Amino acid sequence: CNMYLFMYFFIYLKHLHTHAHTRAQDLKFYEPIHCHLLSQVMLVGDSGVGKTCLLVRFKDGAFLAGSFISTVGIDFRNKVMTIDAVKVKLQIWDTAGQERFRSVTHAYYRDAHALLLLYDVTNKASFDNIRAWLTEIHEYAQQDVVVMLLGNKADVTHDRVVKREEGEKLAKEFGVPFMETSAKSGLNVELAFTAVARELKHRTMKEPDEPKFQLQEYVDKEMRTAGCCRS
Numbered sequence: 001c002n003m004y005l006f007m008y009f010f011i012y013l014k015h016l017h018t019h020a021h022t023r024a025q026d027l028k029f030y031e032p033i034h035c036h037l038l039s040q041v042m043l044v045g046d047s048g049v050g051k052t053c054l055l056v057r058f059k060d061g062a063f064l065a066g067s068f069i070s071t072v073g074i075d076f077r078n079k080v081m082t083i084d085a086v087k088v089k090l091q092i093w094d095t096a097g098q099e100r101f102r103s104v105t106h107a108y109y110r111d112a113h114a115l116l117l118l119y120d121v122t123n124k125a126s127f128d129n130i131r132a133w134l135t136e137i138h139e140y141a142q143q144d145v146v147v148m149l150l151g152n153k154a155d156v157t158h159d160r161v162v163k164r165e166e167g168e169k170l171a172k173e174f175g176v177p178f179m180e181t182s183a184k185s186g187l188n189v190e191l192a193f194t195a196v197a198r199e200l201k202h203r204t205m206k207e208p209d210e211p212k213f214q215l216q217e218y219v220d221k222e223m224r225t226a227g228c229c230r231s
């Protein structure tokens, strides 16, 4: 009899626990929605081009100097931006550039709304690999994914091996917007994410008579206004 009592008590406890757990999950699910739009942005490019640093600069306004720790698999961070009074929550996925993690990254392409494709202006191989990255993007990502090419580490002068014009030419060839960035100085970092957020917001909330948002035009105008170098 005692044993049955104990069993019932145990089942009751388990029921309470499950119930409490479900309630907590429900509450989380029904949390008031603060954002009008949720967009997934993925950072891709060779290992060491500065994807993690770019994300940290954008999210925390800091530069990760010192020893380079390669990303393992995939990592993500959120940032909410306000675009024309619309709150856009960017969920930014920082992918590992190393070849051995490629199969992990492939799985995420399908759900990405935008891709920031980076090369390092001090590393010719990372620039040459952009064509292969674009092929991979066409293979795995959605057809209408927003792609922007970024030539990172633009703060470095002595060791630069890829000219700005070369980046522009390649971007034109593939019909994608382009700009140079620096996670170290902050050059164009905010602009890159803002431009993508604007494009995604326009796509989702465009009025029927509103003209299409021109990403490259917006970027060029913003850079001109800021005298080329925004940080």
Ligand SMILES: Nc1nc2c(ncn2[C@@H]2O[C@H](COP(=O)(O)OP(=O)(O)OP(=O)(O)O)[C@@H](O)[C@H]2O)c(=O)[nH]1
Residues within 6 Å of the ligand: 045, 046, 047, 048, 049, 050, 051, 052, 053, 054, 064, 065, 066, 067, 068, 069, 070, 071, 072, 095, 096, 097, 098, 152, 153, 154, 155, 156, 181, 182, 183, 184, 185
């Ligand atoms: N000078 C300079 N160095 C940078 C910049 N961005 C990143 N770095 C340096 O480049 C190295 C690699 O940066 P990460 O952000 O870790 O590179 P990653 O692309 O995330 O590399 P994986 O995780 O392996 O794919 C680090 O030593 C950074 O300090 C930049 O804009 N300027």
